[in-house]
Amino acid sequence: MNICRVFVRKMSQEKKWEPLRKVGIIGVPFEKGQKKYGVSVAPAALRAAGLIEKLKEIEGLDVKDYGDIETPGIKEVNVANMDHLALVSACNKHLSACVTQVLKDNRIAVTIGGDHSIGLGTVDGHYKVNNDMILIWVDAHADINTNKTSDSGSVHGMPVALLVKEFSNYWPYLPTMDWQDVVFSIKSLGYIGLRSVDNFERLAIEKYKVPTFAMEDVEEHGIKNSIQHVLQALDPTNSRPIHVSFDIDALDALEAPSTGTPVRGGLTLREAINLMEIVYATGRLRAIDLVEINPAIGNEKDRQQTIDAGLCILKAALGFSRRGTAPRGVLDLPIQDPHKPSQ
Numbered sequence: 001m002n003i004c005r006v007f008v009r010k011m012s013q014e015k016k017w018e019p020l021r022k023v024g025i026i027g028v029p030f031e032k033g034q035k036k037y038g039v040s041v042a043p044a045a046l047r048a049a050g051l052i053e054k055l056k057e058i059e060g061l062d063v064k065d066y067g068d069i070e071t072p073g074i075k076e077v078n079v080a081n082m083d084h085l086a087l088v089s090a091c092n093k094h095l096s097a098c099v100t101q102v103l104k105d106n107r108i109a110v111t112i113g114g115d116h117s118i119g120l121g122t123v124d125g126h127y128k129v130n131n132d133m134i135l136i137w138v139d140a141h142a143d144i145n146t147n148k149t150s151d152s153g154s155v156h157g158m159p160v161a162l163l164v165k166e167f168s169n170y171w172p173y174l175p176t177m178d179w180q181d182v183v184f185s186i187k188s189l190g191y192i193g194l195r196s197v198d199n200f201e202r203l204a205i206e207k208y209k210v211p212t213f214a215m216e217d218v219e220e221h222g223i224k225n226s227i228q229h230v231l232q233a234l235d236p237t238n239s240r241p242i243h244v245s246f247d248i249d250a251l252d253a254l255e256a257p258s259t260g261t262p263v264r265g266g267l268t269l270r271e272a273i274n275l276m277e278i279v280y281a282t283g284r285l286r287a288i289d290l291v292e293i294n295p296a297i298g299n300e301k302d303r304q305q306t307i308d309a310g311l312c313i314l315k316a317a318l319g320f321s322r323r324g325t326a327p328r329g330v331l332d333l334p335i336q337d338p339h340k341p342s343q
């Protein structure tokens with residue numbers, strides 16, 4: 001039997017994944033998912049630091065800026081221990097539609113927060129286009145509290161719990177949230193970088209066996225094995241689109257001090273870059289969120305360091321190589337005539 005031919009046929013049936021070389025940037029100046037002032041300034045601060053230009057420098061990358069999502073003032077609703085739900089809901093409804101549009105334009109959706117409550121809209125919008133997507137939540141926190149289990153009442157600690165269909169019995173009726181179809185499964189979720197996990201969050205992770213590499217596990221296995229393990233657990237056939245929701249507080253507070261809920265003992269920037277390089281190399285990254293950069297926290301150096309770290313993470317996710325990239329289609333260095341003066 002011609003095993004070889006069967007193998008070749010099987011290979012050619014498998015979808016080949018190439019990194020998408022087109023991206024769409026969405027800014028979300030939203031901060032009502034938590035209590036501190038400043039995280040809404042991040043999209044402007046990143047743009048001022050050259051976000052668009054720096055991404056355009058990546059060889060072959062086509063970058064389109066879709067502008068910012070604005071959230072007009074709105075009448076609040078009353079849900080126990082859940083601050084500003086109506087505003088969070090309005091912002092995410094709009095954001096979800098925008099992410100869907102970027103993906104339909106055949107671009108990777110790059111969303112700049114904003115606090116992490118906006119993960120609700122980015123994942124909702126992504127799922128509408130790729131319902132086989134997997135979600136990698138890179139964070140110091142699990143963000144899987146309900147209004148019953150949260151100590152803070154801040155929705156940036158709840159987006160994962162709002163997203164997953166397995167949690168429907170853990171929520172009351174949530175006014176203003178009727179736009180959301182809760183269809184994403186917790187079976188498609190994995191965590192990297194955790195080190196501040198509330199009791200009920202830990203219970204949820206164990207109950208639903210969420211592939212989780214908390215900092216102790218990253219310590220034991222290294223970042224490369226950690227991400228590969230999560231990807232393998234969620235998608236053993238390497239065939240599902242990837243969404244990374246990256247909270248800057250996944251980095252050690254020394255690497256990214258300008259954030260609202262910093263925790264020491266986190267990822268180094270090198271580990272975060274390596275993580276994103278590995279995700280890029282799969283060719284399957286379709287959406288990335290970068291959230292919780294708060295330029296109003298710390299001094300000028302803290303601010304710059306945090307924004308710079310965020311830019312490094314985005315660049316690694318979108319194909320920047322630390323090895324360098326030779327100019328495309330050029331085979332030699334520029335020739336000069338040794339008998340003539342320079343021109």
Ligand SMILES: NC(=[NH2+])NCCC[C@H](N)C(=O)O
Nearest residue numbers: 116141145150152156157261
């Ligand atoms: N996206 C974040 N920074 N989340 C922090 C959440 C902290 C805490 N677990 C809470 O529920 O409030």
Ligand SMILES: [Mn+2]
Nearest residue numbers: 116139143247
């Ligand atoms: Mn978070």
